[in-house]
Amino acid sequence: MPADPVRGRRWADHRSTLEALVWKYRTGSPWRDLPDELGSFQTAHKRLLRWAVDGTWERVLSVFLAAADEAADIGWTASVDSTVCRAHQHAARVRRRGARDRTEPDDHALGRSRGGLSTKVHFASDRHARPLALRVTAGQAGDTPAFEAVMPGIRVPRSRPGRPRTRPDTVLADRAYSSRAIRKHLHQRGIRAVIPQPSDQAGHRRRRGRSGGQSPAFGAEAYKQRNAVERCISRFKQWRGLAMRTYKLAIAYQAALHVAALLIWART
Structure with a gap:
């Protein structure tokens, strides 16, 4: 700290x-x-924002990840998924000027989805249902465009000299992430993709015949571990202040998610 x-x-x-x-x-x-x-609420509120802006929360989380990596406690079979969190009326009245720096998105990560005004949180978890990276977007944002924003967030420093580890061995995801761009991105980085192909994509490939190419490889046994990200999301949803967003600024809401992530890593 x-x-x-x-x-x-x-x-x-x-x-x-x-x-x-x-x-x-x-x-x-x-x-x-x-x-x-517990002290003054102004102190806690200001410190949450200050350490969100200067990246303190992410640096502290990286210390936990480095310690787990040194103990060989990180399961490098990563699972990726997202969840929608409803926005309270306290979060809806955002100011147009935004946060204190340029890291705050213009829309404050608030958007209209089927459930109304909401925020979507994208997670990448390890095999033991612990978060490796997370990002917040507007509620109507798709999972595929956010995938390449979540993956760079996986950055585990080494306790010994060397570059941080940024590549899991395998990435598990559901059909929403079945796109040529995602499969190409993982292939170029040497990461095994275990993503089922939707029936419409499979039918389109068959109709094209030889020009459609081969069906992408899929490991049904490995895919059974994808429930890790669902359990990870469930851990975060147990925090009532995270299950429903009440804060105006996206950078502060993401900082609160990092605080919850610190406790998840500290307890497991």
């Missing part, structure tokens, strides 16, 4: 701030309902 500033007043205890953030998003309560024993 960041050290105290050289000048000015010392920061409040990091542990109490983390406990305040966990309590807020675990219960889904408003900031002003934070219990007095």
